[in-house]
Amino acid sequence: MTSALELKNISVAYDNHKVIDAISFELNEGDIGCLLGPSGCGKTTLLRTIAGFEAPQDGEVWIRGIRVSDRKRLVPVELRHAGMVFQDSALFPHMTVRENIAFGLQQIHGGRKEARITELVDLLAVGEFLDKYPHQLSGGQQQRVALARAIASRPRILLLDEPFASLDFELREQLAREVRNVLKQDGITAVMVSHNQLEAFAMADIVGVINEGRLLQWDTAFNLYHRPATAYVADFVGEGVFLSGKVIGDKEVQTELGTITGTISLGLNHGAAVEVLIRPDDIVHDDNSAMTAKVLDKAFRGAEFLYTLMLASGTRVLSLVPSHHNHPINEPIGIRLEIDHLVVFPERG
């Protein structure tokens, strides 16, 4: 079976400065992928390379078994049949919502065109403002129309460039889930670019973390959080701190919080200096515990407090504690380790 999208060793450079460095991944039919990374990491460039706006310096892009970009050839954007949604909806301001959607259906005429528009209207709930102009719509409505326009002609692949970034914070996750449902219903393969992990997790089946032009990990959200491939991924996805430790067994690490035992072999030499990832949910507050840490700071998050704690050695760790445990700053509180996934990296120089 051919995958819907395949990147083979893609490198992109501007003026000899490498922006994308040998990135490869595959996306299956109907899956939603997300490229996650800080701004300036190259994720948008990668998306534009898939769309055909940028030419790769090296490597190949395949869309549904057709090679669309390589070192020599570049299938023009308009022939790739890749739908695209931008951060600012980029709706055509001189056309009504209906005309905007119909713009994506130029090759289709008559009854089939009307039928598809009706279908999209139902799918995206844009019926109320079909005859309005873009400037009369809210940001969320605009993005829904932009999505309808992009998927109108059933593109071979849909590309979304930070599609929710210009929306209100509360609206983002809600719309991300809505969009996910629409894409799944319509069976569309999509790649999204985002710097917001919650958005990425809400949308995507598979997420790639990109930093400085390299794809660090291409995996499910669960694995990115619990089995990060590199220290950067561990740091970028979710909250957490690194604790120094020493390997004392095949699955065991000695830290100042005690010995931590994992479930799989660490594959490191005995005695090696390592860093252990401690997530806020790995440290559980227990008033009966002998081990204590001093409260340095706390942030109220409704159901929980996120405590910043200082261990005896001065190292800081985070802990998520149910919010009825309200402890003042500077008070030592009892803590206990509860680690399901031991994540260890060799100590950085």
Place this chain on the structure above:
Amino acid sequence: MSTTVDTVTLSPSYTRRVAVHPWALAIVFVSFILSLPLIAVAGSFLIPAKDIWQHLLQTVLPEYIVNSLFLMLGVGVMTALLGIAPAWLVTMCKFPGSRMFEWALLLPMAIPAYIIAYTYAGVLDASGPVQSWLREITGWHYGEYWFPEIRSLGGAIAMLSFVLYPYVYLISRAAFIGQSICALEVARTLGCGPYKTFFKVALPLARPAIIVGLTLVLMETLADYGTVQYFGIAAFTTGIFRTWFGLGNSAAAAQLSALLMLFVIVLIYIEYWSRKQQRYYHTSSRYGFLSQKKLRRWPAIIAIIVCSLPVFSGFLIPVGFLMKWASLTYKSVVDQQFYILMWHSIMLAICAALLATVLALFMAYGKRQYSKPLTKIAVNISGMGYAVPGTVIAVGVMLPFAWLDRTIDNLFKSYFDLSTGLILSGTLIALMFAYMVRFLAVSLKTVDAGLTKIKPAMDDAGRSIGMKSVTLMRRVHMPMLRGSLLTAILLVFVDVLKELPATLILRPFNFNTLAIRAYELANEERLADAACPALAIVFVGIIPVIYLSRSISTSRPGHDVST
């Protein structure tokens, strides 16, 4: 139980919000004075002149209207053709010289239409170099061949288009740059090739802006006097001039002016409406990386031709000939008299520029401090003068000044038995007043733009740390405004230096400027002699073009914003 409440006595300025501030009153007064010429022109309809209208309608009026309409149509189409295509090419493509064309396409702005008309007339006339050369190589004699007549409606259309297309170029280029690159890219992902993208998305998106550019071009076309006069075309401006000075009928001239103003008002309305539309046509506040398409071979050659055609016809060819003629004649032309001309021109332009800028500062600053509907309307009215043809302003200035002179004269006669004659008419005061009516708009717009950069929050911040109004003005506002004020002075200076019809009508007897001298020499068919004053005007005219080209090269949104 009782509670004590601290009371704060509000200062009078907080409590008397209804009262009109003297500054606001002064603004309304200034704008009223500046609209007097237009009121006078409009009021001329009240003077019964039925027989004049009968006469005008039967004779020249239909011709004026038809000619002016054809002129507008021709110039509109030609400036659109000359302006839009290069704007698109330099914005979206990269080809040899594209960066240079970006500013070079503005150069024709430096040349007033009447000067390019004299130059081309000299070049293309029967005795000019082109036809002489044609006769030389073919052996034909004058009259034996057909050659397009430059002194015609078509010629005037070409001349005006050559120097006015930069308005369309400048505005449509800004529109193309301002268009979210995303909107264009979306069109491509939806299956549109480059041509379809241009015609279905980019051009419709730029339409309101292009219409604004075209209305400015058409206002200039209606205002033109020098070109149509020299080519002998009966248009509104020449008609007004002829009716007043040829037929000595000031009432009819004023009424013709009023009719011309109706045309202008329609244009102002279209401009206003299109500017409002532009807001809705705004696609993005975030600009994508503008990747220009590299053109090679034939496409590049065609692009170079499309971009160089307007530059050659609107600047390089006429300036080339002017320089050649100037090199032949400067010895006899540049004498004591010439320096006096320059002195007159420069003094006049500097005084007008300073006055217009001070007035603009006074009005714009006042509007900012005391923003009431009335002040806003007053300031907006004062900003409309740019649309009024110089000929109309001249007529409108002469009417009230003549009335004032007569009234003063009568008063003195009856009380002191003394005739004062003409005190204000035909003086520099009248001329300066006309300049203010026409060019205050230029300085006002610049100063206003500068003031909008000073956000009200800055005032609040200044006051909150204890700055008084005067300190705020001196330490915050003035330093921020300095650039805008200098720009305003510069722009008005150049405009006044180039101005022809109002100066021609209102100047004191025997008071000449470079523009007047060029006009007179050209009308005496001493085209080569006219080259020196004409070149002087062109060189000064280049200054704002340099300024403009510098500001457009720095205002490229999306150029330094990386994705």
